[in-house]
Amino acid sequence: MRGGGLWQLGQSITRRLAQADKKAVGRRYFASEAEQKKTVLYDFHVANGGKMVPFAGWSMPIQYKDSIMESTVNCRQNGSLFDVSHMCGLSLKGKDCVPFLEKLVIADVAALAPGTGTLTVFTNEKGGAIDDSVITKVTDDHIYIVVNAGCRDKDLAHIEAHMKSFKAKGGDVSWNIHDERSLLALQGPLAAPVLQHLTKEDLSKVYFGEFRITDINGARCFITRTGYTGEDGFEISVPSENAVDLAKAILEKSEGKVRLTGLGARDSLRLEAGLCLYGNDMEQHTTPVEAGLNWAIGKRRKAEGGFLGAEVILKQLAEGPKVRLVGFTSTGPPPRSHSEIQDEKGTTIGEITSGGFSPCLKKNIAMGYVKSGSHKTGTKAKLLVRGKAYDGVVTKKPFVPTKYYKPS
């Protein structure tokens, strides 16, 4: 769900070992660092050894003293704390906020029980993805939404335009962008035990996808049992003035086992969990059906439509999409975004959209679009990396088993 072009970021933050023209031009990608926005945890990150890089207009930690590999493994063994305050949180309010939102997303928002949320997709008229997002019905007249940092301006403009015409027709909806709040993600097996020390809320009753407004470390927080790693964990929206204290409290309660973790490991973790990164695995021209998110289209929505691009999406559900997003494992160098996928005979059948070396599995994993027919698990393929073909095989996602906290 989160992000926007981490591959491009990775390419630029690693200093190129040489340049074609040999000029000693300053290679620092972040020449405009001064213009990047800072979260309230910026100084805290720097004090803790954070290597800051520009990301979607913000200066964010790509890693701390631990290597990306160590951080990734530690998240699954113990836990990780991420500052994801660059993402945009907003609330929709009003008695018509549910029907309003239903025009813009594929979820059955009406059917969500209060205090539950889901991953969804904001679609455009062609059925393509404007952004992916976690939406939560707090009450029937309050929906809490988190969208990607890189899509903030686009998403807000889109929602605002639709809100204007909805209100002009007499609809009751308004919004509040939560720029006064910060967002922390606490993930891993220690997430719940550590957070429990800081709240009276019985977290054992808060299941995957559920939401509460509750006091954590003395501050009024919104917690959602969700994340972007495949592990059990929480996203915690905290008033910005309490964010640093909350981060410190979480780290202290874990006695150092939960560690501050940056965007580099966040990308490895989400890839291991088979989760899409908007901007790589999903774009304006990709439909949720192509991206493998059929399950996120509400049953009633499949029957009724009523969201932007529904005709295209319903047609794909009926006939099958022409391309599909699948997982790959491969030998040789890790495939990267835009690596060509060929069948065993050498015919192009698709393109990789995310790839890398899995720190937990110690092998290459990737995701890419292939034409339907070549998408079945076990299908052998060739992945081209720097002009050479390496063996790959379509592999079921998630690559690392997920640990979502669900009722037994």
Added chain:
Amino acid sequence: MHFLNSLAVVKDFKYAESHEWVKVDGKTATVGITDHAQDHLGDVVYVELPEVGAAVNQGSGFGAVESVKATSDIYSPVSGDVVEVNEDLNNSPGLVNSSPYEKGWIMKVEIKDDSELTNLKNSDEYAKFCEEEDAKH
């Protein structure tokens, strides 16, 4: 080895601005990437080695080093023929991080033109170059 800003350089080696080192032993040169380079790359997960017998030229690409997040091309500091490659890197690419100047060596080249070595920096010049590069950032 001596340390500058906690990154190592080896006294008698020669260095390219593209962060490769070369150890010259008569007509044979051993090549690898420097501590500065491996530190910036992060965990190396794959090394694309050249073919034994291939010709390499000073300043031209001869392979690549992949880290968790990105791929970086590597450039030969010398011209000649590749006579040996470090096969250990196939199973243990991390040697580039843990031992960039010894166990993490990448290739051995039979040098064709040793006058080209004057184009390279010595350890002090390279250390200074790294310092200046880091100061720009």
